[in-house]
Amino acid sequence: QVQLVQSGAEVKKPGASVKVSCKVSGYTLTHLTMHWVRQAPGKGLEWMGGFDPEYGETIYARKFQGRVTMTEDTSTDTAYMDLSRLTSDDTAVYFCATVDYGDYFAFDFWGQGTLVTVSS
């Protein structure tokens, strides 16, 4: 069973960057396609980006392009999401989640979420 364990809550000032980690267990990261989804307080789910096997590269939602970088360390089975130039609008819970492109085309395993608070 795939388990995703994320790093702890962060408080950042506007203009700073944040890096959230997502540790995989029960499987190897190289056999998973990892994505990131965020949820502002009291709001819905927003896809940020992830690995697209059709293109063979990580793709990002247009609104985050130039500001987000998603990486993977296969030696530790850990995925990372780095978001820069933070504003108060980036206050949200950030989830890592895997996508099954074979059958589901949906997010089948999720991390527990990491709250990022941006405040001066």
Added chain:
Amino acid sequence: EVVLTQSPGTLSFSPGERATLSCRASQSISSRYLAWYQQKPGQAPRLLIYGTSSRATGIPDRFSGSGSGTDFTLTISRLEPEDFAVYYCQQYGRSPPFTFGPGTKVDIK
């Protein structure tokens, strides 16, 4: 970009009742690419339904999905106390590949 609409935003039911939730797409999507999630407060979403009507692993059979084209439905045949939550539909496509509906909250009448 495909926009998903879920209305109303909140539905109220009593335990044991049947709940029918709607998800409408701004353009036709393949039934293979429509999924539903349940989210409870403080928790990550949980995949319920994929491919419009297939239940994910471990999902009780009181949850079912149907639909095609632009109109999709999640039905909970008999609401259990643990089913009161927010439900999101999600589609897979292109540019962007993943979009979610705004969610429907199912609360207790």
